[in-house]
Amino acid sequence: MPGYGGVPSARFFPKFTWSEGFSITSSPLEHAQKLWPDDYSSFCEVIEEYKKITRQLGCRLMHIMLLSLGLTEEEIDHTAIGDSNKILTSMHLNSYPACPNPERALGLVPHTDPGLVTILYQDGVSGLQVLRCKDGNGPARWVTVPLIPGTLVVNIGDLMHVLSNGRFHNVLHRAVVNRTDQRLSAGHFFVPPVDVNMGPLSLLTTGSQPVYKSVA
Numbered sequence: 001m002p003g004y005g006g007v008p009s010a011r012f013f014p015k016f017t018w019s020e021g022f023s024i025t026s027s028p029l030e031h032a033q034k035l036w037p038d039d040y041s042s043f044c045e046v047i048e049e050y051k052k053i054t055r056q057l058g059c060r061l062m063h064i065m066l067l068s069l070g071l072t073e074e075e076i077d078h079t080a081i082g083d084s085n086k087i088l089t090s091m092h093l094n095s096y097p098a099c100p101n102p103e104r105a106l107g108l109v110p111h112t113d114p115g116l117v118t119i120l121y122q123d124g125v126s127g128l129q130v131l132r133c134k135d136g137n138g139p140a141r142w143v144t145v146p147l148i149p150g151t152l153v154v155n156i157g158d159l160m161h162v163l164s165n166g167r168f169h170n171v172l173h174r175a176v177v178n179r180t181d182q183r184l185s186a187g188h189f190f191v192p193p194v195d196v197n198m199g200p201l202s203l204l205t206t207g208s209q210p211v212y213k214s215v216a
């Protein structure tokens, strides 16, 4: 749902979620006008500009990812995400206020992003964690993503995992909160056009079984 609100998946999780957010599907104008009737235009301008630039970045990144899988430019054109003009995106702005009891709360429950890729901006406070699988150094554990000023985080979503036949891994992640600082983040989510079937790229499954079925 566009506009101000909480995180829908929070209902299914035993811990309290300590966050609020603002979802933007097309233009933020209508909802921003309601929240800040006298002072919405600079917010909308910044969001539109950020969306435009990160949209180009996300589409370019996905193109490079497909090239890295061995597809030619022509083969990319024929994939479900070959026409970048048809890629759909939405944004979610997250606020995690300082929390008096951070051990008992999470900002965002563990999840994978459902789409292709997500470009995530974090302000100056860390809190994003990814689940590192069990390895020689120990059992599965949550690892905080280091906050590097001036950088964006790119998450691989479920549909990119499927499209690449499991070559690009979607990552289970969550957001933790802390006692002293509010944290802000902004996710820009990329999904395929609505009318396409998403399955493993046939070029990646010749000679072997697709790991995933197509999803509509």
Ligand SMILES: O=C(O)CCC(=O)C(=O)O
Residues within 6 Å of the ligand: 092, 094, 108, 113, 120, 122, 127, 128, 173, 174, 175, 184, 185, 186, 187
């Ligand atoms: O706030 C964060 O660092 C994570 C946000 C996130 O995972 C999401 O919005 O899907």
Ligand SMILES: [Fe+2]
Residues within 6 Å of the ligand: 111, 112, 113, 118, 173
């Ligand atoms: Fe996420």
